[in-house]
Amino acid sequence: MxxxxxxxxxxxxxxxxxxxxxxxNKKLKSWIDSSDANQILYNQTxxxxxxxxxxxSDAEIKEDKFKIQAKINxxxxxxxxxxxxxxxxxxxxxxxAIPITFAIxxxxxxxxxNNLEENQFCEISSPQGNVSKCVLPDGTExxxxxxxxxxxxxxxxxxxxxxxxxxxxxxxxxxGNNQKPFKVITPLGSVNVTGTEFNVKSYPESNKFETxxxxxxxxxxxxxxxxxxxxxxxxxxxxxxxxxxxxxxxKVDTEIYSSWRNGKIxxxxxxxxxxxxxxxxxxxxxxxLIDKSIxxxxxxxxxxxxxxxxxxxxKIKKTAELNYHIENKEVRLSKK
Amino acid sequence: MPEIIDQNIFNKIKTGNxxxxxxxxxxxxxxxxxFCYDYIADMDKARSLVQQVxxxxxxxxxxxxxxxSIKPYxxxxxxxxxIDYIRQHKNTIQINEIIENTQETPFQNLIQEAEINNxxxxxINQLPEKCREIFILCRIEGLKYKQVAxxxxxxxxxxxxxxxxxxxxLRENLSNQKSINLFTIFISKKSNFLTx
Numbered sequence: 001m002x003x004x005x006x007x008x009x010x011x012x013x014x015x016x017x018x019x020x021x022x023x024x025n026k027k028l029k030s031w032i033d034s035s036d037a038n039q040i041l042y043n044q045t046x047x048x049x050x051x052x053x054x055x056x057s058d059a060e061i062k063e064d065k066f067k068i069q070a071k072i073n074x075x076x077x078x079x080x081x082x083x084x085x086x087x088x089x090x091x092x093x094x095x096x097a098i099p100i101t102f103a104i105x106x107x108x109x110x111x112x113x114n115n116l117e118e119n120q121f122c123e124i125s126s127p128q129g130n131v132s133k134c135v136l137p138d139g140t141e142x143x144x145x146x147x148x149x150x151x152x153x154x155x156x157x158x159x160x161x162x163x164x165x166x167x168x169x170x171x172x173x174x175x176g177n178n179q180k181p182f183k184v185i186t187p188l189g190s191v192n193v194t195g196t197e198f199n200v201k202s203y204p205e206s207n208k209f210e211t212x213x214x215x216x217x218x219x220x221x222x223x224x225x226x227x228x229x230x231x232x233x234x235x236x237x238x239x240x241x242x243x244x245x246x247x248x249x250x251k252v253d254t255e256i257y258s259s260w261r262n263g264k265i266x267x268x269x270x271x272x273x274x275x276x277x278x279x280x281x282x283x284x285x286x287x288x289l290i291d292k293s294i295x296x297x298x299x300x301x302x303x304x305x306x307x308x309x310x311x312x313x314x315k316i317k318k319t320a321e322l323n324y325h326i327e328n329k330e331v332r333l334s335k336k
Numbered sequence: 337m338p339e340i341i342d343q344n345i346f347n348k349i350k351t352g353n354x355x356x357x358x359x360x361x362x363x364x365x366x367x368x369x370x371f372c373y374d375y376i377a378d379m380d381k382a383r384s385l386v387q388q389v390x391x392x393x394x395x396x397x398x399x400x401x402x403x404x405s406i407k408p409y410x411x412x413x414x415x416x417x418x419i420d421y422i423r424q425h426k427n428t429i430q431i432n433e434i435i436e437n438t439q440e441t442p443f444q445n446l447i448q449e450a451e452i453n454n455x456x457x458x459x460i461n462q463l464p465e466k467c468r469e470i471f472i473l474c475r476i477e478g479l480k481y482k483q484v485a486x487x488x489x490x491x492x493x494x495x496x497x498x499x500x501x502x503x504x505x506l507r508e509n510l511s512n513q514k515s516i517n518l519f520t521i522f523i524s525k526k527s528n529f530l531t532x
Contacts, residue, residue: 005501005504009501009504013496013503014499017474017480017499018480041507045507047510048506051456052457054373054379056379060383065361068387068394072391224354245355
């Protein structure tokens, strides 16, 4: 769109932003005084200027939306823990107040694993740039990707359902047990299995919940629609987008989605946009694309967690013909 | 009939529908922030208070029993939060002109005001990239035309043109809606132009 813009519009702009000379001021004043319509036009423009003092970009609004989601999750978690603690304390105080000595002796002699410890949670996280592996009490092996956390209740874990909360990405090798189903819970959905191998990815800042099944079978449930569940067969990848409320299932090469366990990420036909999301996670940095168009550049290849950032950037620079500039944990990419 | 649709959103939220919650956010969040700013004169704080209103709404959604439609409900909730905030911080907060004004202006007018602010903000976000950049440098960073030209390595003439275009567009976008009458109120208050 070509905008025709006349001198008076320019003059109004200069005046409002205080960029006028005294002569120009005079000229504008006489223009304004010459008609009511001019006066209104000037005032309207000034009004727009006065009210644009606080700018709120689309990116900031989006960011705030994620903050709300994170606050809700955090609040729910602390509520669950608090209410359990409170309940147990009140019950203990009320029930055990008088016969406390009996209770304690009974507690230790009869039932050493009393539910006194019911509210103990175990939390395992991977620091930025690292992958952790742990073995859960039931023998299940879990690899936890960088910046991710799993939580489970130490006392309830092996009772009837094996429940694990996940924030981020993890790979599960669940030891088989038909009596006690295994459940991975994320803010957007959950995975129910008895014994299989699969990868789950659900970072809080994204609106996606993603599962790749390597072996066995799993059942997926989505929190937004609890009636809906879905079975996967090995080699399938399901991505649930909570924003669009859509599920996409594709046949994939599962190795790509679990290669991070060995500290490597394999990309096949990934865009630069996909790539920088991973690199931001590994190196705890922020990327900015100076030209938005370069985000669509496609890659194929491998990155290792052990390489340093410069190595990774040099690789990108060579293949995509880009320049990079690092400053305070921020990397700017631009066209050569 | 926007009111009926609003009521619908609220019922959906009560049943835990995240899409409805998301819609509510898209529709009102930024306006509510501008509204809150009028009370507490601190944009960062305003954002965090409004976020809290949304969080509370979601967490307490099952207990809520609202007969009015959701828009006035949201604005009331933000107003109450703002007033609480001012009370708690009355020793540290600077009571300035903005805050005093809100105590005299009717609630409905403040809502309209916030919606206009939001509309202008949305128009700024929709300006062509170059135009927007120049506008922000002038408005938010308070640079003179010469400084903007120097910083972006363009001519002062271009800055003048782009600012003229930006202001014209914002003005036109705004006067497309029925807010003309509000301008007239504004005119009577602001007749001391060019003196400052």
